[in-house]
Amino acid sequence: xxxxxxxxxxxxxxxxxxxxxxxxxxxxxxxxxxxxxxxxxxxxxxxxxxxxxxxxxxxxxxxxxxxxxxxxxxxxxxxxxxxxxxxxxxxxxxxxxxxxxxxxxxxxxxxxxxxxxxxxxxxxxxxxxxxxxxxxxxxxxxxxxxxxxxxxxxxxxxxxxxxxxxxxxxxxxxxxxxxxxxxxxxxxxxxxxxxxxxxxxxxxxxxxxxxxxxxxxxxxxxxxxxxxxxxxxxxxxxxxxxxxxxxxxxxxxxxxxxxxxxxxxxxxxxxxxxxxxxxxxxxxxxxxxxxxxxxxxxxxxxxxxxxxxxxxxxxxxxxxxxxxxxxxxxxxxxxxxxx
Numbered sequence: 001x002x003x004x005x006x007x008x009x010x011x012x013x014x015x016x017x018x019x020x021x022x023x024x025x026x027x028x029x030x031x032x033x034x035x036x037x038x039x040x041x042x043x044x045x046x047x048x049x050x051x052x053x054x055x056x057x058x059x060x061x062x063x064x065x066x067x068x069x070x071x072x073x074x075x076x077x078x079x080x081x082x083x084x085x086x087x088x089x090x091x092x093x094x095x096x097x098x099x100x101x102x103x104x105x106x107x108x109x110x111x112x113x114x115x116x117x118x119x120x121x122x123x124x125x126x127x128x129x130x131x132x133x134x135x136x137x138x139x140x141x142x143x144x145x146x147x148x149x150x151x152x153x154x155x156x157x158x159x160x161x162x163x164x165x166x167x168x169x170x171x172x173x174x175x176x177x178x179x180x181x182x183x184x185x186x187x188x189x190x191x192x193x194x195x196x197x198x199x200x201x202x203x204x205x206x207x208x209x210x211x212x213x214x215x216x217x218x219x220x221x222x223x224x225x226x227x228x229x230x231x232x233x234x235x236x237x238x239x240x241x242x243x244x245x246x247x248x249x250x251x252x253x254x255x256x257x258x259x260x261x262x263x264x265x266x267x268x269x270x271x272x273x274x275x276x277x278x279x280x281x282x283x284x285x286x287x288x289x290x291x292x293x294x295x296x297x298x299x300x301x302x303x304x305x306x307x308x309x310x311x312x313x314x315x316x317x318x319x320x321x322x323x324x325x326x327x328x329x330x331x332x333x334x335x336x337x338x339x
Contacts, residue, residue: 005130098148106156159195215269271312280315
């Protein structure tokens, strides 16, 4: 049985037409759910009694639960329990431009990136659309503030859950839904090239981030098994076509691993890969975890790497560190729970 928060506006319109209701009821349903935060249709006073009863019987109305929360000054890490007792997590970050939340798209991950805690525990299943939407709703309810931007970069590979993630984006972008602007929504992928090609055909203005993390094929294949399926050359070609087709800038995510991918040669290789493209590189200080051997690059090495890229004509930033005093690494809080 589908959940009532699995339905975007188009899906609600189709449902109401199938039960003989007017299509404008879709807007009313979305308003009840996301503006008035009334999750039980039996209370939707501008619907007929029989329509309310159909909405109650036609859909699942379970809400995921906050099981645990860790926080420091600018970060809150949430562990959620799902209906089947699986666990996922999300991170709330406070920026000078507003509140951002990084959500999960799968229970576990099959991409197997060697530095990633969430990939250490393999994929159990895709998240349903409502399980992604409710991560935002429950955090907003917990802090009593509005989330202004969303990053789909938590546990899982979003493009491996393509259909549900697209419905999620439609719902949170809907002006009667969570009304989060498309340019405040970022989807991060490790490089599923066929899905990137599909994504560029859609009328979306969201931000695309590519988890690159290596400057050559040999290193990337060691760090990220996906590179054996879609090589660095194929991925760069897909990025070029995406930019050409959408006229949108692409973010290149590059986690800084000490003595692995952070030397001068790596920086110069990265310049050769990216120079002249409409991209910017986001250098990410690594969040260490006890289960994985990699260490964070020292600050001076990150600054040197940054300086080489900058002088090489690459737009580059260093991501502000969040959650260093809590289980900040992606999948770390879930990993503790599973253990």
